[in-house]
Amino acid sequence: MRKFINDPSLVVDEMLEAFLIAHSDLVSATDNERVIKYKKAPIEGKVGIVTGGGSGHKPAFVGYLGRNMVDAVACGELFSSPPAQMFYDAAKAANGGKGIAILYGNYAGDNMNVSMAMEELRDEGLEVKTVVANDDVPSAPKGEESRRRGVAGEILMWKVGGAKAAMGGSLDEVIAAAQKAIDNTRSMGVGLSPCTIPEVGHPNFTIAEGKMEIGIGHHGEPGINVVDLEPAAKVAQRMCDVIIPDLPFTSGDEVAVLISGLGSTPVIELYILFNDVQRILKEKGIKIHISYVGNYFTSLEMAGATLTLMKLDEELKTCIDFECDSVGITQFQRT
Amino acid sequence: MEKFTNKAGSAIVDQLILAIQENKQYLSDIDGLIGDGDHGINMNKGFTLCRAELDKNPGNLSSSMNILAKILMMKIGGSMGPLYGKFFKAIAVALEEEEEIGIKEMGAALKAAVDAIASISSAKVGDKTLLDTLIPALTAYEKAQAEGKSFTEALEAMKFAAIEGCDSTLDMVAKVGRASRLGERSRGVPDAGATSCRIILETVADKTKELLNN
Numbered sequence: 097m098r099k100f101i102n103d104p105s106l107v108v109d110e111m112l113e114a115f116l117i118a119h120s121d122l123v124s125a126t127d128n129e130r131v132i133k134y135k136k137a138p139i140e141g142k143v144g145i146v147t148g149g150g151s152g153h154k155p156a157f158v159g160y161l162g163r164n165m166v167d168a169v170a171c172g173e174l175f176s177s178p179p180a181q182m183f184y185d186a187a188k189a190a191n192g193g194k195g196i197a198i199l200y201g202n203y204a205g206d207n208m209n210v211s212m213a214m215e216e217l218r219d220e221g222l223e224v225k226t227v228v229a230n231d232d233v234p235s236a237p238k239g240e241e242s243r244r245r246g247v248a249g250e251i252l253m254w255k256v257g258g259a260k261a262a263m264g265g266s267l268d269e270v271i272a273a274a275q276k277a278i279d280n281t282r283s284m285g286v287g288l289s290p291c292t293i294p295e296v297g298h299p300n301f302t303i304a305e306g307k308m309e310i311g312i313g314h315h316g317e318p319g320i321n322v323v324d325l326e327p328a329a330k331v332a333q334r335m336c337d338v339i340i341p342d343l344p345f346t347s348g349d350e351v352a353v354l355i356s357g358l359g360s361t362p363v364i365e366l367y368i369l370f371n372d373v374q375r376i377l378k379e380k381g382i383k384i385h386i387s388y389v390g391n392y393f394t395s396l397e398m399a400g401a402t403l404t405l406m407k408l409d410e411e412l413k414t415c416i417d418f419e420c421d422s423v424g425i426t427q428f429q430r431t
Numbered sequence: 432m433e434k435f436t437n438k439a440g441s442a443i444v445d446q447l448i449l450a451i452q453e454n455k456q457y458l459s460d461i462d463g464l465i466g467d468g469d470h471g472i473n474m475n476k477g478f479t480l481c482r483a484e485l486d487k488n489p490g491n492l493s494s495s496m497n498i499l500a501k502i503l504m505m506k507i508g509g510s511m512g513p514l515y516g517k518f519f520k521a522i523a524v525a526l527e528e529e530e531e532i533g534i535k536e537m538g539a540a541l542k543a544a545v546d547a548i549a550s551i552s553s554a555k556v557g558d559k560t561l562l563d564t565l566i567p568a569l570t571a572y573e574k575a576q577a578e579g580k581s582f583t584e585a586l587e588a589m590k591f592a593a594i595e596g597c598d599s600t601l602d603m604v605a606k607v608g609r610a611s612r613l614g615e616r617s618r619g620v621p622d623a624g625a626t627s628c629r630i631i632l633e634t635v636a637d638k639t640k641e642l643l644n645n
Binding site for chain 2: 172173175176177178179180181182184204205208209211212293295296300301317318
């Protein structure tokens with residue numbers, strides 16, 4: 097292990113402590129040390145946007161706290177779902193009296209912990225609803241979309257939900273927009289090398305030298321197959337061949353493209369991938385409305401990338417273009 | 432008729448806490464072979480928090496199980512917090528009204544606990560999870576009960592089925608959870624959840640038998 101750490105058991109705590117100081121203009125602490133909120137949350141009369149999950153995906157999840165984005169985040173241990181108490185406290189921290197939308201990814205632990213937090217919140221008379229992201233195409237076949245995991249597409253779901261809430265949307269409107277966002281989003285990952293949880297001390301899976309894993313999950317969940325390394329153009333083709341027919345995305349569609357590194361892949365390579373992806377989309381007559389290329393949703397130091405496409409309609413376009421300010425994404429109103 | 436009081440039964444929870452604390456390192460070591468390596472750490476954290484809470488609010492078996500359940504559900508994340516939380520909550524609810532607990536009451540509580548886990552998990556026997564310990568243990572208990580065996584005999588049957596069930600995970604390939612990433616390589620190591628479940632059921636059986644003898 098070659099890591100900048102002090103104590104393997106304090107990785108998350110030290111990171112959060114630092115995050116709060118480094119970004120004190122945007123975020124602040126709550127009574128629960130594992131719940132971080134947007135500095136101005138709760139915002140009276142606005143639907144509260146909550147998310148959370150295991151740590152190790154920087155800038156997700158705390159990096160999307162901010163103006164017109166997420167209001168409160170529950171931060172679990174590395175790759176481990178936060179307990180119900182954290183989701184509960186995050187919902188309370190985001191509650192501006194207009195209802196709370198918990199927008200999170202489809203993982204067994206998160207599903208159980210969110211559902212228990214919701215029972216408590218509803219017992220107190222709070223209005224809480226969820227959208228569960230399931231954009232990772234290789235994690236389950238078509239027709240079994242509800243079994244698919246949530247990956248980088250979650251960012252676009254938060255962007256849309258956060259914008260809708262900021263525009264004054266009701267809880268039902270925010271939930272409907274976030275659900276529409278994820279329903280129109282498809283992702284896929286390719287892994288080149290594994291990652292190590294500091295407390296474990298060794299990678300809990302391997303990818304052989306000269307190989308890459310097609311369809312790998314955000315915690316190293318198994319992909320579709322392991323193949324020899326290929327040029328970026330072929331990798332981009334593989335990703336598009338899985339994602340495009342699944343929705344399907346067709347000629348004339350307008351899309352948001354998100355290419356995120358998984359941690360240790362240089363951004364320069366992400367742009368090379370993007371170049372091949374945009375060429376394939378152009379050939380198919382699919383128009384790119386907006387692009388995000390960078391480290392948006394990582395998996396510790398895993399090498400690799402995810403490609404996410406979101407099909408846009410007028411409502412989604414308005415939400416995606418909406419101004420926002422967060423560590424992960426800052427956007428000015430497009431003119 | 433063999434019975435023990437709900438009041439005396441709080442000793443079962445005391446013993447469960449000790450058993451988990453003693454096995455903290457063992458559970459983490461097993462988990463580290465094919466999982467995250469944090470199972471013992473997380474279980475110990477939950478049961479130790481429960482100890483502190485019980486010292487402030489001592490009670491009977493059902494109220495103690497209720498406190499344990501609440502802590503596991505609200506404070507311990509991942510999947511094990513909610514799974515064991517639901518498990519102990521169901522036992523607490525099933526025994527709430529009982530002043531005395533015999534073979535029938537304990538059987539109903541165990542059945543409710545297994546149903547509660549099934550309600551939030553899609554895992555099946557053979558998937559290399561805690562259900563591989565739990566389901567055979569309940570089946571053995573219910574079989575002994577149906578055959579008119581004593582409470583002690585039913586607990587013995589449950590304990591041995593739990594040990595066998597846990598051992599059976601050694602030769603299984605993980606189908607759910609993080610260990611499923613390893614496929615064939617998960618064979619040859621017992622499942623950490625099945626092991627903690629075996630420790631829990633063994634402890635419940637042994638402590639209950641001790642209460643019945645007193």
